[in-house]
Structure formats: C-alpha cells, structure tokens
Amino acid sequence: MSEPLLQAVNLQCERDDRILFRDLSVSILPGTLTRVEGPNGSGKTTLLRILAGLNDSYSGDMLWRGRPRHTYREEFLRNMLYLGHRPGIKPLLTPMENLRTLMAGRRYVTDKVLWQALEGTGLGGFQNVPSRNLSAGQQRRVALARLLVADEPLWILDEIFTAIDIHGVAALERLLVERVASGGAIVVTTHHDFNLPSMHRVTLGGRHDHGL
Amino acid sequence: MWQIFHKLGSPKWFFGIASTLMPWLLVAGAALLMTGIVWGLVFAPQDYLQGNSYRIIFIHVPSAFLAQSVYIMMAVAALVTLVWRMKLADVFVTAVAPVGAVLTFLALFTGAVWGKPTWGTWWIWDARLTSMLILLFLYFGVMALGAAISDEKSSARAVAVLVLVGVVNIPIIKYSVEWWNTLHQPATFKLTEKPSMPAEMWVPLLLSVLGLYLIFGWLACLRMQTHILAREGRTRWVKELVQAREN
C-alpha cells in the first residue's frame, strides 16, 4: 500500500448556517479514482474546492503526504491540478495563449507540445482563433488540453464532462483510466454515469438542517 | 500556555465570564461617568479662555479617545483572527464596529458644536476633526464590508484584512492631515491641548474617560454575547441557555 497523497481528516464545512458535511475523512491514494457523489446542493463542488485548497472555510485537517498541507502549500500546488466549473479561459486570448499562460507558473512546456495538446482535444486548426469565437464545449476543451501535458500526480476535476460531446466523453474517460493505471490520483465529480471497477466513492448526503 | 489561549477563545467560556462581569462593568462605568460629568459640569472652574463651552470636553475627549482605541482594539482582534483563527476575535470586530462608529460620530458632533462658540463656525477643517471624519469613513467601510458578505466566517476574515490595512494607514493619515493643516492655516490654538490643566479639570476628565471605557466594555460584552448566540446556535450549550431563559 502506497502512502496517500492527500488526506482530509474529520472535515466539517458549514455554509450560511447549514452543515454540508461533517466528520468526513478521505484519503486520496496514487493510482485511484475517487468519485464524489451527491444530489445538487450537497456540497460536491465545495468539497473539491477544499481539497484543492481554494476554499479554506472548513474545520478539520488537510494533510499532504502525511504532513499539514498549509506548511507545504507550494509543494502541494506544484503537484495538484484543478479544473473547476469555470474553465479558466480568457475569451480575448487564443487557445494557445491561454494554455501558455496557464502553464507559465508551473512548468516550462514548449509551444510544440501545447500545439499538439490542443490538437489532441480536437482543437486542431483553432489554436490561434480568439477563444470567444469558440463554442462552450470547445472552450472547455482548451482547459482539458492541460490534462494531456500535465505531470501533476493529483488531479481534481469538477464536472469535466459538461458540454463535451459523446466522442469527447469516451476519449476523456479513456484518458482518466489510463492515468489511474499509470499511478495518477484523480478526484472527480460528475453527474454523467461514469463507472470504473476500482472506483472509490464519497457520497455526500442531501440536506442536514438538524444536527448537534 | 496554548491551553489557556484556547480556552480564552472558547465562546462558551467567554459567555459565562461576560455574564458575571457585565453588571459590574455597567454599574462601575455609569458611576464613574456620571461622577466625572457632574463634577465637570457643576464643580469644575470656568476656563479662562473659552468660558463655559469647554465643559463639552468631558464627553468630547472620552468619545474621541474611545473612538480611536476601539479601532486599535479591533486591529489587535483582527490580527488574532487572521493568525490564530480565534472565534472570539472575529466576533469582537463585528460586534464592536458600530459602537466605534457611534463614538466617532459623537466626537465629531461634540467637536463641531464646541467649535461654534470657540471659532464662530460649526465646522472647521481642523486637523483633529478631519482625522476623526476619516476615521468615521473607515468605520463605515468596515461595517459596509461586514454587511455585504453573508457568510459569517468569510465576512470576519475579510473585515479583519480591511481593519489591519486601515490601522497601518491611520498614522499616515494623521500625519498627512496635520501637514496639510499647517499648509493651509497655521493652527492658532487647539481645542483640547491646554498648556496646563488644573486638577479640578483633568480629574473629572479622567473619571469620565474611565467610565466610558467601562461602559464600552459592557456594550462590547453584550453585543459579543448576541453575536455568539446567533453563531453558535447549533451547539448544545446555547440551546440549553436559550431554553433556560424565561421558561
């Protein structure tokens, strides 16, 4: 058993006077896919944002490789890739420029590789078109292109199948499966019916208005 | 050490302490303030320059003094909020800001009214009054930001950042306003800075400052308790406490 990359211990989060979850403990191991499930409003996105370090209004401990995450923040961020609801694409920039700036603070990647990554997500020929001229699905594909060059061992992906067509979804699923097989750790939320034999599940309940 | 600190941060512990402390604060504060004011109004001698209008000093100075020190206290609490995430500290900042704003307004109002018989005009762009006005703006900013963010924790932390930024700026503002004042009109004489104030004047002044401090303490406890009740509604001790009251 390899050591967990990221652990959440006794996580509790309340928002606007409502407890979303409590005593939640999750371990993210290399080579696993964890799916966060639950109805609308159950706090899936909030949990993912907490795991990614974007939301810090929680109580409980977050450990990165067994150590407090906040003291190893930069190392954690270096090894974690987060794709959220909002794709992180500037409409005024071209896909190439977008991808270049997204990678800029993380790792040197040649333009040739980025070009290929965009081709790989089906954006061949659109590399230098302003992103605002692209469809919603194509804009998401720009963000997804990062997955083709990402070397981060931990991926946290929020609703990545949104606005992607059937072929795209199938290819994306394949990518995730391969990534897990080669040792990557992935956390996803999706309403899309996505099943893997060895998938871990974290199920968040519905409403908790009561509680002590 | 850490244990004590942690205990200090516990809302339940604070609630108990505050409840026992509050009557004393109120009684002692009111007694001191009233003594100071009555002494100042009735027994203190007349000022040789300003006549009887100077008697406003016995509320003007305490208000101005408190208005500034409340902001400093808020800044200390804000630092504690951001560094140690102590619940009580954020409760303090949000609970006390309106009190600080009211005190600042009182300092401004009494200063302006005092200015009328002294300078012959209601408002004068004097360095102290102007700084007070800016302090009032800072309080308004704190309150507006606190009200605009619905989530209490985020609100407390955002307000803490603002208060800290403000407190770094206060000395700069004070200094620049004083410089600006000398640039435009050399100050002739200031309201409160007397070359030598006889004991019959400064003793009641000291009493009323102390009294207002204690009353502020009482108000702060009261308002913090309210905020704690609102926030900790889910905990057992608050439920028991609410139930035990009045039935």
Add this chain to the structure above:
Amino acid sequence: MAFDSFSAFLAMDGHGPYVWTCYAVFFLLMGVMTWWSLRQRRAVIAQQRRRMAPTPSADERPAAASFTRIESSQD
C-alpha cells in the same frame, strides 16, 4: 460649585445651548446604541428558540424531482 444659581448653571454664560445639545446627543446616542443592542439580543434569542422548536416535517429527505408539468388553464 462654579455657578451661583441653577439658572446660571443652565445658561452657562450663553454657552448653555451648545453644552446641553452635546450632552443630550451624547446620552441619546448611547441610549439608542444600548437599546438597539438589547433588542438585537432579544431577537436572536427568539430566533434560536423558534429554530429549536420541532418542525412538523421531521423527515428532512428532499423530495425527488419529478419535472412534471403543472397544468393550469389559461382562459
């Protein structure tokens, strides 16, 4: 005692209105602040008590969405 009579005390050599306005506003605002704080506290306690009262629908499970159209005649 700095004043000879009560009326002299009220008049304060003509500065009376200024002094008394200041004191009146001071006590008024401090009073309002206290009253408001006490009222807020009472409101919060009442709200907590209301929240603690058992709600009739103890089963908090959200109803499954059916997305059936609501028929309403539009004559």
Add this chain to the structure above:
Amino acid sequence: MTMASETKLPVRTSEESVSALSAMKAVFSRDLKTAFRQPQDLLNPLLFFVMVVTLFPLGVSPEVSFLREAGSGILWVAALLSVLLSLDHLYRHDFDDGTLEQLVLQPQPLFLLVLAKSLAHWVLTGLPLVMLAPVLGVMVHLEGNSVAILCLTLLIGTPVLSLIGSIGAALTLGLRSAGVLLSLLIIPLYIPVLIFGTGTVMAASESAPVGGQLALMGAFLVLALTLAPFASAAALRISLSNS
C-alpha cells in the same frame, strides 16, 4: 509514457518550479495582452479623467487665478477617481472566467503574482493618466515648473493608488454592488497620497523646496509595494473561499 514504475508518479518538490519572476512576467504580459485586445476599456478611465477636469472650469470658474490655485487638486482628484473607476475590473474578469482560481493555485507566492497584476493595472491606467496630465495641466493654467512637479507626483502616486486599490478590489470581489462598496473602502486610504500629491505641487508653485515631500511620497510607494500585495493576496484567498 514510462510504464516502468507502475504505481507511482514522481512528486515534484518546489525547487523544480518555474521561477517566481517568470511567473510574474507571464501574468503581467497576459494582462497587457488582454487589455490591448479590448482597447475601449483602456480608453474609458482616460476619457473620464479629461471630462472630470473639464467640469471644474465649467462648474466653478474659468478664471485663471482660481484654476491656477486649484488646478493641481482638480487633476489629482480626477486622476484618483478614474483609477477608482477602473479598479472594479482588476480581478472581476479573472474571477468570472476562472483564471483567478488558476492564478491562486499556481505554485508561486501569491503576493508576487498579485504585485504583477497591480503593476499591469498601473501601466494600463495610471501611466496613461500621467502622460495626459501635462496637457490638462496647461489647460488649468499651471505654470511650467508646477506641471513638471505635478507629473512627477502623479508618477509616484498613481502606483500607490493601484496597489491600495487592489486590496479593495480583492475584498469586494463577487459581492453585489461591489463598485460603490469599493469606493467606500478605498477612498479614506487614498487621502494621504492625495494630500501630498497636491501639497507638493502647491509648494512648488510657491517656489518652496519640494524634495522632502517627494521623498515622503516615495516612502509611501515603497510601503505600498511591500505591504499591499500581502493584503491583496490574503483578501483574494478569502474572496475565493467564499465563492
């Protein structure tokens, strides 16, 4: 893909990261690039600046003596307001399209990235104002030396406005009526810069030495450069946490 080590991907330590400086450069150049693709947004604060200055001769008095005396104040207030006007955009677009999340998640010290963004904001708004100021200075009948000093104070002062403003923009991110709230929070903090900006020009017009005041404004700038990015970074984290 290396299939040799089957269950472990290498975890990278921070030393292997891209240098903070090149990350800052990337943020800075991205902001400039996006701004130049939407030039209208760049022009608006400038037009606002010119129009506010025009209001004073029309609204108060076109007399040379009045304008000469009040000119530096008018220009400074107008510059301050137009910077304030442009602040709302500083993080809002990035917040809406999700690039802000990615910025915060970069394995870099956030305050440096925030500093890069504030500097880009200054280059896009403050610097054009400084360049426009001589023309308006002449229009309000400031004399030669005063115009030069005015531009100098604006050059030192407007970065301070951007840096402090960045804190307010970060604090009000994602709130309703963020624009008005932003002004409410930031204007009191702008007062020292305004006082010294106009005071220096006035002293210069009375041919008093201004070296001390300029040095003091420089000190404000240094203080803002060192402290404001930390406050903005903290504020950004809080605002994102709340979204």
